[in-house]
Amino acid sequence: MVLVSVIMGSYNHEKYIGEAIESVLNQTCKDLELIIVDDASRDNSKAIIEAYCAKDPRIRKFFHKVNLGIARTINDCLKQVNGKFVCLIDSDDLWDEHKLEKQLTVLSKNEGKLVWSEGTIVNSKGYPTGRTVTQLLYSLRKSGDLFEELLREQFVLFQSLIFETKFLNGLKRDEAFKYVSDHRFIVELAKNHEFVFMNEPLAKYRMHGTNVTRRDNKGWMRERIAIRKHFLQQYSSSISNSTRADIYHKIGHAYSNLDNQTAARYYYMKAFSIDHLHLSSALYIALALTAKNRSINELSAKLYYSLLSYLTKKISQRRILT
Secondary structure (H helix, E strand, C coil): CCCEEEEEEECCCCCCHHHHHHHHHCCCCCCEEEEEEECCCCCCHHHHHHHHHHHCCCEEEEECCCCCCHHHHHHHHHCCCCCCEEEECCCCCEECCCHHHHHHHHHHCCCCCEEEEEEEEECCCCCEEEEEHHHHCCCCCCCECCHHHHHCCCCCCHHHCEEEHHHCCCCCCCCCCCCCHHHHHHHHHHCCCCEEEEEEEEEEEECCCCCHHHHCHHHHHHHHHHHHHHHHHHHHHHCCHHHHHHHHHHHHHHHHHCCCHHHHHHHHHHHHHHCCCCCCHHHHHHHHHCCCCHHHHHHHHHHHHHHHHHHHHHHHHHHHHC
């Protein structure tokens, strides 16, 4: 048995996959296997994978004959895992060479938990943009029980995550979803396990013109609606009113982006009716009242989140000072 199984789904990333593979093979922790499943790429990805595989026996390669989607690709990766620990890297992202070594040290002191880290956002050429992944999050909590935070979509950086393979216990990506299967997957993990956050950028998340959410924003929005409705159906009886209201609000926002203002108003009002005494209730009622005018609706949301971000930073600074 190897110590760490690294899984990588590949699809049309010939510009980046070589760097991604090297960032795994060059880890200071050498006891690893790299499992690559290519989802019938139409570019030169297959040849690049073959070339690296010929040079390093730690790589195990598999090729789909037809495109089956990211969820099926990751599931096929998971079927091949042999390591005590498992982690994932996208074929267009990168790791710091000490990532696994440092995270394994943290895991040795935090048995039964999942470890993730800060990440640097880079552009298509790999240059830092000056932003980090957690700057996109409003939540102050990055360690501990993150189940409700993840339901609220305060995401962890999947490419930085590492955990014991036994935690999977049959868990896999939901192949009914084309874009958001990773979200359901991490929520399911969070039901039973706590997280440890490392405030060190051990991964690099690449943003470029071919990211999924840019290619098919409407399709992504429709799936966001579907997964949120699933979470409400599955967990409504066990989560706080505040979290339920937040999910309803996000459904409304997605409908607004799809220009269905009637549905947007309905879900904004649902959010308000569930949690009308919370700080967020002002946002919910403002969005409901302005649902017919998308421009004003978006402005209301931007003003609210700007204020929320400002207050979050102030609270964070006070905690550091005290």
